[in-house]
Amino acid sequence: MDDFVGKIERSDLKDGDHIYAWRNIYTHHGIYIGEGKIIHFVNPKGNGNPIKNLIGFSTASSSGGEEAKTPCKNSFCKLEKVAGSGVKMSCIDCFIKNRSLHRFKYKVSREFLLLQAVGGSCTTAESDPPEEVIHRATYLFENGYGKYDLTNNNCEDFALYCKTGLWSTDKKYQGRSGQGNMIHPTSKDKKDNDFGKRLLQITTAIPRSFSKRDDKDLGIRTDVVKVPVEMLAFFCASLK
Ligand SMILES: [Zn+2]
Numbered sequence: 001m002d003d004f005v006g007k008i009e010r011s012d013l014k015d016g017d018h019i020y021a022w023r024n025i026y027t028h029h030g031i032y033i034g035e036g037k038i039i040h041f042v043n044p045k046g047n048g049n050p051i052k053n054l055i056g057f058s059t060a061s062s063s064g065g066e067e068a069k070t071p072c073k074n075s076f077c078k079l080e081k082v083a084g085s086g087v088k089m090s091c092i093d094c095f096i097k098n099r100s101l102h103r104f105k106y107k108v109s110r111e112f113l114l115l116q117a118v119g120g121s122c123t124t125a126e127s128d129p130p131e132e133v134i135h136r137a138t139y140l141f142e143n144g145y146g147k148y149d150l151t152n153n154n155c156e157d158f159a160l161y162c163k164t165g166l167w168s169t170d171k172k173y174q175g176r177s178g179q180g181n182m183i184h185p186t187s188k189d190k191k192d193n194d195f196g197k198r199l200l201q202i203t204t205a206i207p208r209s210f211s212k213r214d215d216k217d218l219g220i221r222t223d224v225v226k227v228p229v230e231m232l233a234f235f236c237a238s239l240k
Contacts, residue, residue: 016130018104021096031137041158044086085144119178124219171239
C-alpha cells in the first residue's frame, strides 16, 4: 500500500509504475518495466548532481547520480542503447541507492496536489495502461529522448511523458515536472550568468511557485496534447 508520500516496498512494484528515490535534495525518477529493470533519463553530459549543474558547476564523473562504489552484477544495468542519449536501464538497487522507494501518484485531487510540501510526487493527470507506458519507455530507450534540461526536460518529465503521452505545445517552456516547476524562474527572470544572481532567482522562485503549482500541473494545464512516442521527435521539431 502507498502511504501519503507514496513510499512502497519492492514487493509492491507493478510493471509500468513511475517510481522515484531521493538523492540529496532532489528526487530521481524512472519507469519500472518489470524483471527488476528501470528505464530512466539522466543528464548525458555526466553530472552526478543536477543542482550543481544548474547553478553553474559541472562534475566530470558520474551519470545522474547513480555511480555505485562496487560494480553492479546485473549485465543490463547502466546500459545506454543510444550512446549519449541519457536514457538508461538500471536495476532497482542502483536506482534507489539504499534510499526508500516511492511511487508517483496519478489522478490525485487538486487539493491533494496542493497539500504536498514539495513538487514532484503526484499529478492530477491520469496514467495510461502499463503496456502503453512500457512501450513509450522502451521506445525512448531504443531511440533516445531529446535534450536534458533540469527545469524543462528532466528525469521526472521523462517519466511523466511515458505515463501519460502528454507533451506541451509551448516551445519556450516545456517543463511539466513538479520539481522543475519549483525552481523554474518566472518569465520575468532572465537567465543570468552571474552565479549569485542566478542562485537568488532560483531560491525566490520556490516560494513563488507554491501559489501557482496547480496551474502548471500536467492534468490541469491546457497547453498539453497526446503525442505518440513514434511521433515525438517530429512533434518537437515542428514546434514554433
Ligand atoms: Zn545495478
